Amino acid sequence: MSDFFEKVIKQQEQKLPFVLYCKSNSDTIIGMFQHNDTLFNVVDFTEKGFVFASFDGNSIHLIPENQSEITAVIREKGGVEISKKKEKVSTVSEKKDFEKLVSKGIQAIENQEFKKVVLSRKEIIELENFDLVATFEKLVRLYPNTFVYCFYHPKVGVWLGATPEQLVKANVNVFETMALAGTQKDYGSDAVVWEKKEREEQQYVTDYIVDQLQEVALEVSVTEPYSIKAGSVWHLKTDIWGVLNAGFSLKQVVYLLHPTPAVCGLPKEASKAFILENENYDRTFYTGFLGELNTSFAVDSVSSDLFVNLRCMQICDSQAYLYMGCGITKDSIPENEWMESVNKSMTMKRSLDF
Numbered sequence: 001m002s003d004f005f006e007k008v009i010k011q012q013e014q015k016l017p018f019v020l021y022c023k024s025n026s027d028t029i030i031g032m033f034q035h036n037d038t039l040f041n042v043v044d045f046t047e048k049g050f051v052f053a054s055f056d057g058n059s060i061h062l063i064p065e066n067q068s069e070i071t072a073v074i075r076e077k078g079g080v081e082i083s084k085k086k087e088k089v090s091t092v093s094e095k096k097d098f099e100k101l102v103s104k105g106i107q108a109i110e111n112q113e114f115k116k117v118v119l120s121r122k123e124i125i126e127l128e129n130f131d132l133v134a135t136f137e138k139l140v141r142l143y144p145n146t147f148v149y150c151f152y153h154p155k156v157g158v159w160l161g162a163t164p165e166q167l168v169k170a171n172v173n174v175f176e177t178m179a180l181a182g183t184q185k186d187y188g189s190d191a192v193v194w195e196k197k198e199r200e201e202q203q204y205v206t207d208y209i210v211d212q213l214q215e216v217a218l219e220v221s222v223t224e225p226y227s228i229k230a231g232s233v234w235h236l237k238t239d240i241w242g243v244l245n246a247g248f249s250l251k252q253v254v255y256l257l258h259p260t261p262a263v264c265g266l267p268k269e270a271s272k273a274f275i276l277e278n279e280n281y282d283r284t285f286y287t288g289f290l291g292e293l294n295t296s297f298a299v300d301s302v303s304s305d306l307f308v309n310l311r312c313m314q315i316c317d318s319q320a321y322l323y324m325g326c327g328i329t330k331d332s333i334p335e336n337e338w339m340e341s342v343n344k345s346m347t348m349k350r351s352l353d354f
Contacts, residue, residue, distance in 0.1 A: 002073060004029070004031060004071065004073040005133045005137075007031070007033060007071075008020065008031065008132070008133055009132075009133065011033050011152075012132065012152055015037060015154040016033065016034055016035070016036070016037055016154075017033075017034040017037065017063055017152060017153040017154070018031060018032060018033045018034060018063070018151075018152055019031070019032050019050045019052075019063050019149060019150065019151045019152070020136055020149065020150045021050075021147065021148065021149040021150075021291075022075060022140045022147075022148045022149075023147055023305070024144070024145050024146055024147055025144060025145055027074050027075055027077075028072050028073070028074060028075070029072065029073050029074075029075050029140065030070070030071075030072045031070070031071050031072065031073070032049070032050050032063050032065070032068045032069075032070050033068055033069045033070075033071070034063050034064070034067055034068045035067055035068065035069070036067065037153075037154055037155070038067070039061060039153065039155045039156070040061065040062040040063070040064050040067070041059075041060055041061055041062060042060040042061070042062050042293065044249075044251055045249065045250045045251035045254065045293065045294075046294065047062055047064065047293060047294065048064065048065040048066065048293065048294045048295060048296060049062045049063050049064040049065045049066075049067075049068070049293055049294075049295070050062065050063040050151075050290070050291065050292060050293065050295075051289070051290060051291060051292075051293045051306065052151050052153075052156070052159075052285065052288070052290045053258075053285070053288040053289045053290065054283075054284055054285050054288045055259060055263070055283040055284070055285070055286060055287045055288045056276075056283075057255075057258065057259075057288075059284075059285075059288075061153065061156060062293070063153075065295060065296065065297075070297060075137075075140055075141075076137070076141075077141075094121070094123070095338055097121075098119075098121050098334075098337070098338050098341065099334035099335060099337070099338055100334075101119050101121075101278060101279065102119055102326070102328055102332060102334040102337045102338070103334050104278060105117045105119050105274065105278075105328040105332075106328060106330065106332055106334075108274060109328070109329065109330045110330060113270055113274065114265055114266060114267055114270040114271045114274065115204060115265075115266045115267070115329070116201060116204050116261060116265045116266045116271065116327060116328065116329050117264075117265035117271040117274055117275065117327075117328050118261075118262065118263050118264055118265050118271070118275070118287075118325050118326065118327050118328065119275065119278075119279065119325060119326060119328055119337075120275075120279060120283065120286065120287070120323060120324060120325030120326070120341075121279075121281075121323075121324060121325075121341060122281050122286075122321055122322065122323055123321070123322040123323075123324070123345055124319055124320070124321055124322075125319065125320040125321075125322060125349070125352060125354060126318065126319060127315075127318050127319060127320055127352070128318075130315065130318070130320075132150065132152075132158065132160075132315070135150075135160060135351050135352065136148070136150040136160060138350075138351045139160060139161075139162050139351045142162070142231065142350055142351060143162040143230070143231050143311075143347070145164070145229075145230070146162040146163055146164045146230055146231070146311070147161075147162070147163050147164075147166075147291070147307045148161070148162045149161055149163075149290065151290065156285075157314055157315070157316065158314065158315040158316075159285060159309075159312060159313070159314050159315075160312065160313055160315070160348075160351075161309060161310070161311055161312030161313065161348075162230075162231065162311050162312075162347060162348075162351075163307050163308060163309060163310040163311050163312065164180065164228070164230035164231075164235060164310065164311070165178065165180045165260075165262060165263075165307060165308040165310050166178050166305075166306070166307050166308070167254070167257055167258060167260070167289045167291075167306040167307055167308050168250075168253055168254065168257060168304070168306050169304065169305050169306070170250055170253065170303070170304045171303050171304070172303075173243055173244040173246075173248075174241075174242075174243055174244075175213075175217075175241065175242060175243075175244060175253060176239070176240070176241040177209060177213075177240050177241070177257065178237055178238060178239055178240060179202060179205040179206040179209050179225075179237070179238040179240060179260075179261075179262065180205070180228075180235050180236070180237050180238075180262050181198070181201045181202040181204070181205045181235070181236055181261070181262050181327055182194055182198030182199070182201055182202050182234075182235055182236035182327075183198075183233050183234070183235055183326070183327075183340050183343070183344065184198070184233065184234050184340075185232065185233055185234075185343045186229055186231075186232050186233060186234055190227075192227040192234050194227075194236060196331065197329055197331040197332065198236060199225075199236070200329060200331070201327045201329050202225050202236040202238065203225075204261055204266050204329075205238075205260065205261040205262050205266075206222065206225070206238045206240070208260075208261045208266055208268075209240055209257065209260065209261075210222060210240065212256040212257060213240070213242060213253070213256065213257075215256065216244055216245055216248040216252055216253060216256065217242040217243060217244055217245060217248075218242065218243045218244070218245055219242050219243055220240065220241075220242040221240070221241050221242060222238060222239070222240050223238055223239040223240075224238070225237065225238045226238075230311070230347075231311065231346070231347040231350075232343065232346050232347065232350075233343055233344060233347075250294075250304055254289070254306065258288075258289055258308075259272065259287060260308065262308070262327065263287035263308055263310070263325065264287070265327075265328075283323065284314070285309055285312075285314075286309055286310075286312055286314075286323035286325075287308065287309060287310065287323075287325065288308075288309045289306050289307060289308055289309060290306065290307055290309055291304070291305050291306040291307045292304060292305045292306070293306070310325075311344065311347040311348065312348070313348045320348070320352060322345050322348050322349070324341040324342075324344040324345050325341070325344075326340045326341055326344075
């Protein structure tokens with residue numbers, strides 16, 4: 001094992017915070033190892049370091065650059081053997097409960113409470129001899145075109161993920177973001193056909209983001225939607241970029257965008273209220289955001305590079321909590337949404353050999 005990963009193990013044994021991450025299509029794994037166990041928070045988004053924020057925005061933690069040792073290692077390449085140990089079969093009640101939640105969301109849309117809502121569930125997996133470093137390395141190899149991370153803080157816990165969705169990339173007054181919606185399983189063909197439901201959902205997300213950014217940007221440019229594969233599923237993606245007006249800050253952009261319609265719904269406040277009232281569990285950091293904040297060591301001229309915390313799991317003792325969500329519109333079918341959530345769960349299950 002390399003000195004880099006031995007340091008990871010030692011850091012966790014000493015109950016000291018750290019984060020490991022590998023950007024999309026990068027050969028470099030970056031590690032930030034905090035020197036103390038203080039729980040730092042972001043106040044005005046001028047801080048430097050790695051940010052880890054909750055869905056509700058009430059917890060925005062930071063591993064500070066000036067309180068950490070920062071190092072990097074070139075990742076090992078090669079394929080990954082997936083050895084399924086056992087199949088975790090969802091219970092009838094889990095399926096029934098999620099389909100009931102989706103039906104309730106569809107009814108609220110028909111009642112014109114909102115246009116779209118993203119509803120999620122948590123699945124618990126029992127672990128045997130869990131290896132944090134091996135699981136992180138497997139995620140990096142399995143999903144090289146995503147943002148892969150492992151975050152640990154003794155006062156927050158252990159989280160790992162491989163997210164395809166960028167919240168915002170920014171350098172001075174230039175920004176990039178994306179609209180990501182629509183999901184279907186990869187059956188081995190690049191000829192992906194999107195139904196009306198997925199195309200409408202994608203347009204909702206794109207229109208919302210563009211409308212929000214026009215409040216703070218001189219100009220906003222948008223591509224046509226295109227298909228992108230993330231692990232074992234396909235998504236519809238639209239690239240969005242522009243230049244901020246003078247006087248507007250990264251903090252304002254983040255709060256305009258988070259939570260995006262891809263993880264919350266439209267309109268934001270009404271869908272968010274429905275989620276908090278009806279999901280019956282606390283998302284905590286699932287569908288929050290994370291990433292580099294004003295870092296001085298960026299090699300690609302980007303000082304802030306933030307992502308939405310999708311395709312993630314929380315490790316608690318001998319269990320993994322997996323989180324999956326689906327965008328619900330008036331055309332949604334509860335059973336189909338359940339199957340979409342099952343497909344999404346495979347992103348993390350593959351790294352755990354399920």
